[in-house]
Amino acid sequence: MEPLTRPSSLASRIAEAIRADIGAGRFVAGARLPAESALAAAFGVSRPIVREAIAQLKADGVLVTRKGSGAYVSDTPGGQVWRLRGDAAGADGGPADGPTLTHLFELRVMAETACAELAARRRTDADLAAIATALAAMRAQR
Incomplete structure (x- = not known):
């Protein structure tokens, strides 16, 4: 069935x-x-x-x-959000009609990886010091 x-x-x-x-x-x-x-x-x-x-x-x-x-x-009648489906197949078993959770995670991997790379390239000594301070504060909260 x-x-x-x-x-x-x-x-x-x-x-x-x-x-x-x-x-x-x-x-x-x-x-x-x-x-x-x-x-x-x-x-x-x-x-x-x-x-x-x-x-x-x-x-x-x-x-x-x-x-x-x-x-x-609205001034943006195309809307500004995605409606996500939990599955990858459409109602007829064919391709989904819109983005799926898998598509969203693929997009996030691409975008977040690129952002992390840019942040690493542009970091300053002050940025590294702020990260070290934040890490020490987190460890102190354990």
Whole structure:
């Protein structure tokens, strides 16, 4: 038996539909989205589901909300975060649709190694003294 794949939540599907509308230019940066009640009617869902979708898009940096005014497309509607998958395969068993934890760790290894190399090349005697002081303080805390 193959493990069953879990379908996307309704809120996630609505968030993706709104994201697609933004990508298609229906809503441009700074544009106000329709009211929650109008979105709920358009998608045939309840307002809490729309609210959850908006919260997802807000967390991703796609939307900003203004109390009492509504949700607006951010100046960076592409968002500024990665949604990570725990597995490397997509829902259909093919490649994942986005970055995975493995991709994130690969990126970190590359970036952190390069940063450590630069720090080592640019270090000064004062930097080495500060490191020695910090190490001694850590050892004293044992």
